[in-house]
Amino acid sequence: IKIKKIQENDAGGENVKKIAKCRDLILDFHVRWNSTYLVIDRFIEHRNIISSITTTPTQIQGLRKKQYECLKTFEYSHYDWDILGAFHQTLGYVQRKQRAVLAPATLRYTMVLRDEGLLMKLNEH
Numbered sequence: 001i002k003i004k005k006i007q008e009n010d011a012g013g014e015n016v017k018k019i020a021k022c023r024d025l026i027l028d029f030h031v032r033w034n035s036t037y038l039v040i041d042r043f044i045e046h047r048n049i050i051s052s053i054t055t056t057p058t059q060i061q062g063l064r065k066k067q068y069e070c071l072k073t074f075e076y077s078h079y080d081w082d083i084l085g086a087f088h089q090t091l092g093y094v095q096r097k098q099r100a101v102l103a104p105a106t107l108r109y110t111m112v113l114r115d116e117g118l119l120m121k122l123n124e125h
Helices: 035-045 047-055 065-073 078-124
Strands: 002-008 015-021
Touching: 035 047, 035 078, 047 065
Parallel strands: none
Antiparallel strands: 002 015
């Protein structure tokens, strides 16, 4: 997603367009338990944008009243963001522990596959 930001240039007083590159939001993948962490991580990364859209939808041109009211229902309070942050932190701990446990197993599995491939090539000759 590319988001255009218009900032006023202090030196010249003219508007300067800057394009900020953002990573896309992630949808939850129900068969992978750890995808929830990734979804929340990316959601928090976009907090400013989400808050801006849901807090002041009147700033968005062309919205119908029903769309405006719908966006307002998604507004997060500071408390909501704090709870989401705490949940994110907890899931992050689990995510890091999972990687620490699975990384050596994945490495061993990769080494076994590589060694089997080498043995098969040697066996052919």
